[in-house]
Amino acid sequence: LAKTTQPISMDSYEGQEVNITCSHNNIATNDYITWYQQFPSQGPRFIIQGYKTKVTNEVASLFIPADRKSSTLSLPRVSLSDTAVYYCLVGNNNAGNMLTFGGGTRLMVKP
Amino acid sequence: NAGVTQTPKFQVLKTGQSMTLQCAQDMNHNSMYWYRQDPGMGLRLIYYSASEGTTDKGEVPNGYNVSRLNKREFSLRLESAAPSQTSVYFCASDRLNYGYTFGSGTRLTVV
Numbered sequence: 001l002a003k004t005t006q007p008i009s010m011d012s013y014e015g016q017e018v019n020i021t022c023s024h025n026n027i028a029t030n031d032y033i034t035w036y037q038q039f040p041s042q043g044p045r046f047i048i049q050g051y052k053t054k055v056t057n058e059v060a061s062l063f064i065p066a067d068r069k070s071s072t073l074s075l076p077r078v079s080l081s082d083t084a085v086y087y088c089l090v091g092n093n094n095a096g097n098m099l100t101f102g103g104g105t106r107l108m109v110k111p
Numbered sequence: 112n113a114g115v116t117q118t119p120k121f122q123v124l125k126t127g128q129s130m131t132l133q134c135a136q137d138m139n140h141n142s143m144y145w146y147r148q149d150p151g152m153g154l155r156l157i158y159y160s161a162s163e164g165t166t167d168k169g170e171v172p173n174g175y176n177v178s179r180l181n182k183r184e185f186s187l188r189l190e191s192a193a194p195s196q197t198s199v200y201f202c203a204s205d206r207l208n209y210g211y212t213f214g215s216g217t218r219l220t221v222v
Contacts, residue, residue, distance in 0.1 A: 041216070042216070043213025046209070099156070099211070
């Protein structure tokens with residue numbers, strides 16, 4: 001299972017763009033990169049998934065360089081409600097995919 | 112609403128007691144998972160089921176058993192609860208390329 005490294009915490013202000021980078025040096029050829037968001041007392045929620053280059057949805061963008069050894073989750077114009085823990089996971093999409101959650105990044109958005 | 116339903120939401124057990132945590136999903140997903148999350152930590156995989164009729168150990172299986180009753184239901188059993196099993200338990204299911212869907216969790220305290 002590929003190990004990931006993320007910053008433990010980040011602070012931002014409302015309206016700013018937030019970029020959270022994740023390192024995954026031993027990512028395998030068939031691994032995807034997935035990001036989850038978790039609010040206190042709730043289960044994690046899927047945000048975005050990608051394999052290479054750039055993926056964008058209504059919530060975030062995911063940037064993956066050519067070597068795929070890192071990825072960056074970009075949250076545009078954050079609000080107070082984006083305060084949460086963000087997890088980067090790496091794994092393949094086969095059935096029974098055992099994803100390993102690291103400690104995540106605690107994002108604090110200030111007014 | 113479609114999703115993953117966990118019961119109970121809260122439970123207090125005495126050391127040595129047994130209980131079963133229930134999980135059901137109505138999204139026709141093949142794979143289901145049980146995670147535990149200790150305070151301030153990431154999620155750790157206990158057991159998973161890649162498909163109906165199969166189960167496999169995850170990162171921290173000791174002290175737990177599981178049953179994949181049918182495609183919808185995946186239960187987690189604690190045969191003899193210990194204080195070290197005090198945690199929040201999350202059930203999840205997934206569909207290829209769409210990430211995990213998590214339940215709202217069961218907060219278990221063993222005294």
